[in-house]
Amino acid sequence: MPRPKINEDLCFGCMCCTVACPRGVLIEPRTGMIPLIKTPKECTGCKCCADECPHNAIKILMYCIGE
Numbered sequence: 001m002p003r004p005k006i007n008e009d010l011c012f013g014c015m016c017c018t019v020a021c022p023r024g025v026l027i028e029p030r031t032g033m034i035p036l037i038k039t040p041k042e043c044t045g046c047k048c049c050a051d052e053c054p055h056n057a058i059k060i061l062m063y064c065i066g067e
Helices: 016-020 048-052
Strands: 002-006 058-062
Antiparallel strands (some): 002 058
16 A cells, blocks of 8 residues: 655655645645645555655655555
């Protein structure tokens, strides 16, 4: 199962990923600069968020069911 992983050291808080995600997995936080992963199970692994990130702060990781 794919899951987005945000590297907080690389993220500048531009929120490009939240706009790019067609499933609404990533959302803007109420406070802070790092996008929130709201619904990780909705991630399809399309990599739209990672492709749109200008700082390469997002990777799509694959997990086995149950992890």
